[in-house]
Amino acid sequence: MAKTTAAKAAPAAEGGNLPFIYREYPRETLLGALRKMHLIRKFEEGAEESYMRGLIHGTMHLSIGQEASAMGICLPLTNDDQITSTHRGHGHCIAKGADVKRMFAEFFGKTTGYCAGRGGSMHIADVTTGNLGANGIVGGGLPIAVGAALTAKRLKTGKVAVCFFGDGANNEGAFHEALNMASVWKLPVVFVCENNKYGMSTSTERSTAVANIADRAAAYSMPGVIVDGNVLSDVAEASHAAVERARRGEGPSLIECKTYRYRGHSKSDRNRYRTKDEIDDWMSNRDPIERYEAQLVEFGIAKADEIEAIRASVAEEIAAGIEFAKASPAPEIADLANYVYTEQA
Amino acid sequence: MDAAVRELSYSQAIQEAMAIAMEADERVILMGEDIGVYGGAFQVTGDLIDRFGPDRVMDTPISELGGAGVAVGAAVTGLRPIFEFQFSDFAALAMEQIVNQAAKMRYMLGGAVSVPVVMRFPGGSGTGAAAQHSQSLEAWLGHVPGLKVIQPATPHDVKGMLLAAVADPDPVMIFEHKLLYKMKGPVPEGHYTVPIGKAEVRREGRDLTVVATSLMVHKALEAAETLAAEGMDVEVIDLRTIRPMDRETVIESVKKTSRLMCVYEGVKTLGVGAELSAMVAESEAFDYLDAPIVRLGGAETPIPYNPELEKAAVPQVPGIVAAARDLIRGAR
Numbered sequence: 001m002a003k004t005t006a007a008k009a010a011p012a013a014e015g016g017n018l019p020f021i022y023r024e025y026p027r028e029t030l031l032g033a034l035r036k037m038h039l040i041r042k043f044e045e046g047a048e049e050s051y052m053r054g055l056i057h058g059t060m061h062l063s064i065g066q067e068a069s070a071m072g073i074c075l076p077l078t079n080d081d082q083i084t085s086t087h088r089g090h091g092h093c094i095a096k097g098a099d100v101k102r103m104f105a106e107f108f109g110k111t112t113g114y115c116a117g118r119g120g121s122m123h124i125a126d127v128t129t130g131n132l133g134a135n136g137i138v139g140g141g142l143p144i145a146v147g148a149a150l151t152a153k154r155l156k157t158g159k160v161a162v163c164f165f166g167d168g169a170n171n172e173g174a175f176h177e178a179l180n181m182a183s184v185w186k187l188p189v190v191f192v193c194e195n196n197k198y199g200m201s202t203s204t205e206r207s208t209a210v211a212n213i214a215d216r217a218a219a220y221s222m223p224g225v226i227v228d229g230n231v232l233s234d235v236a237e238a239s240h241a242a243v244e245r246a247r248r249g250e251g252p253s254l255i256e257c258k259t260y261r262y263r264g265h266s267k268s269d270r271n272r273y274r275t276k277d278e279i280d281d282w283m284s285n286r287d288p289i290e291r292y293e294a295q296l297v298e299f300g301i302a303k304a305d306e307i308e309a310i311r312a313s314v315a316e317e318i319a320a321g322i323e324f325a326k327a328s329p330a331p332e333i334a335d336l337a338n339y340v341y342t343e344q345a
Numbered sequence: 346m347d348a349a350v351r352e353l354s355y356s357q358a359i360q361e362a363m364a365i366a367m368e369a370d371e372r373v374i375l376m377g378e379d380i381g382v383y384g385g386a387f388q389v390t391g392d393l394i395d396r397f398g399p400d401r402v403m404d405t406p407i408s409e410l411g412g413a414g415v416a417v418g419a420a421v422t423g424l425r426p427i428f429e430f431q432f433s434d435f436a437a438l439a440m441e442q443i444v445n446q447a448a449k450m451r452y453m454l455g456g457a458v459s460v461p462v463v464m465r466f467p468g469g470s471g472t473g474a475a476a477q478h479s480q481s482l483e484a485w486l487g488h489v490p491g492l493k494v495i496q497p498a499t500p501h502d503v504k505g506m507l508l509a510a511v512a513d514p515d516p517v518m519i520f521e522h523k524l525l526y527k528m529k530g531p532v533p534e535g536h537y538t539v540p541i542g543k544a545e546v547r548r549e550g551r552d553l554t555v556v557a558t559s560l561m562v563h564k565a566l567e568a569a570e571t572l573a574a575e576g577m578d579v580e581v582i583d584l585r586t587i588r589p590m591d592r593e594t595v596i597e598s599v600k601k602t603s604r605l606m607c608v609y610e611g612v613k614t615l616g617v618g619a620e621l622s623a624m625v626a627e628s629e630a631f632d633y634l635d636a637p638i639v640r641l642g643g644a645e646t647p648i649p650y651n652p653e654l655e656k657a658a659v660p661q662v663p664g665i666v667a668a669a670r671d672l673i674r675g676a677r
Contacts, residue, residue, distance in 0.1 A: 082422065084418075113455070114454075114455065114457070115453060115454050115455035115457070116455030116456065117455070118452055118453060118454075118455045119453040119454060119455060123453040123454065125454050125457065127454065127457040127458055132418075132421060132422070132458070133450065133453065133454055133458075135446075136445075137441060137445050137446070140414075140441065140442075140445060140446055142411075142414070143410065143411045143412075143413070143414020143415050143417070143418060143442060144414055144415075144417055144418035144421065144442075144446065145418060146411070146414070146415045146418060147414065147415040147416060147417055147418020147419035147420070147421070147422065147424075147426075148418045148419070148421070148422040149418075150415055150418070150419045150424070151418075151419045151422040151423045151424045152422070154374065154400065154419075154424060155372070155423060155424070157423075161418075173410055173411075174410055174411060174414065174441070174442075176411075177406070177408035177410055177411025177412070177414075178411050178414070178415075180406060180408065180411070181405065181406060181408060181411055181412070181415060184406065338456065339451055339452045339454075339455055339456040340451070340452050340490050340491055341451075341491070341493075341515050342451070342459050342514040342515050
């Protein structure tokens with residue numbers, strides 16, 4: 001989501017007591033963020049339904065319930081800034097600006113997909129909007145993001161690299177090596193832990209020696225911030241501060257977004273490691289989209305019918321995206337080896 | 346105008362190639378453990394930090410996984426990193442980034458990115474460094490589509506192939522035998538490249554084709570001289586690249602000599618020799634074979650410390666001579 005610093009549009013609302021985003025961004029940006037959060041949820045519901053109907057094979061990891069984290073982190077970023085994403089990465093991809101048509105096409109394994117049908121859900125990426133890719137390896141994107149930040153610093157591009165990862169990744173060696181190097185070299189990178197409480201079935205209490213992932217930041221001499229990952233403004237405020245710090249050349253930060261996935265880890269999950277009460281509590285009382293919509297109405301930024309219009313336009317876009325994917329051509333078998341090496345196309 | 350040719354050591358040739366690449370392109374950086382003021386564990390980077398500064402000759406922490414991953418991320422986003430593993434054995438710590446990320450990223454993303462990273466792996470036995478600092482692991486990476494894997498055997502080739510690797514848009518893994526670092530040979534000044542994927546016939550012969558890699562090329566050439574004195578004419582091919590392998594040069598040679606012996610330092614089983622043997626057996630050269638294919642590879646053991654055991658664990662000249670003699674005389 002582009003935000004011009006030169007000629008900044010007037011913020012949506014005035015008033016020192018309002019949450020960050022209402023003081024920082026124009027109304028149009030705030031409604032655009034809501035639209036993308038709906039787009040993420042409806043995209044994933046559409047993908048899930050297509051999977052159930054046998055139109056998509058393999059597996060997928062849904063981030064339904066985590067939309068404020070993806071959107072809030074990406075709100076202060078430009079298309080030039082780069083992200084690395086995770087196996088639960090559909091939301092990051094959409095928040096960064098990808099077109100759901102081409103995402104659906106990728107899930108359907110078609111040539112018009114972002115990865116020409118070679119990657120699927122787990123490797124979804126739109127490089128043109130700065131997404132270096134979802135990753136099937138827990139922690140795999142952490143050093144890569146540090147490398148992107150090294151390029152930005154060395155070539156003085158002014159870009160910031162943002163690295164999404166889950167709570168499970170914080171126990172991988174790559175996490176510790178990446179944070180250490182980013183700090184030693186003062187690189188413009190923001191580490192974003194989306195802590196949804198479980199690495200597959202294992203809770204952070206059972207897997208992690210510190211109470212908060214953000215506590216790990218102290219070991220690498222960088223700021224560590226904990227935010228309610230289901231409150232868009234809180235996430236965006238933390239992201240804004242970390243991104244600005246990175247752009248000023250002051251080095252990396254770690255943000256921990258406390259959030260929750262409504263669905264299981266993947267399609268094989270029987271949900272035996274958490275209670276129905278816990279799931280219901282998050283869905284009923286802490287839903288990131290409902291909370292954001294309530295604020296937009298409360299602060300007079302959007303009316304109910306305007307929100308309804310956003311939902312309707314998202315539904316249309318999702319339906320069109322699925323149709324586009326269905327109608328797109330499958331790859332030729334003869335092209336199996338394309339893209340292994342550069343000379344092979 | 347032909348460039349002047351000097352005698353340089355293998356490690357000097359690598360250093361010269363890196364310096365040429367860095368002079369020509371700001372995006373080329375070196376990364377690795379103790380490659381800065383220390384000059385690298387084998388003094389390959391030497392004093393390059395004085396010429397190019399610590400921002401381009403970057404000491405990394407002892408973080409092979411993270412360091413390799415940073416090089417991959419930097420390559421994808423616009424730099425041309427040359428990453429040195431202090432010993433090839435330490436690649437085991439970084440296999441995730443090499444195999445799951447660098448090798449596959451272009452494919453997984455449908456061609457949307459390239460990964461122009463070069464990684465250097467000092468390998469091989471003969472230094473008394475025992476089992477965790479002496480392995481020849483090139484076959485591990487040779488098994489991975491998306492990577493290119495090379496083993497230059499001479500100062501001339503290592504300079505030209507390193508410069509080809511830096512210019513390559515895909516990840517190139519260079520395995521350098523540690524005993525080659527001090528070996529001297531003619532090296533032209535200035536920029537030139539030696540193509541990746543092309544083997545070189547080092548010695549022509551009629552009676553037997555020996556395909557060797559890295560240090561074993563020199564042992565095979567020495568063995569061939571001994572056999573020549575006995576009237577046997579051995580052709581020695583320096584494979585130079587194990588992925589992609591040069592089928593044509595090997596197959597044409599075997600069609601000429603009707604015998605094949607593979608000599609390599611990596612563990613014999615499931616190694617480079619297995620691939621060469623299968624490649625020939627599957628080709629039209631099979632009909633030309635007059636004898637079974639022979640593989641001389643590393644023993645099925647870790648590399649031992651005791652110097653006599655260490656020598657016994659990899660092919661040596663007398664063993665190559667004996668095996669070749671038996672093969673040519675039909676004793677096998």
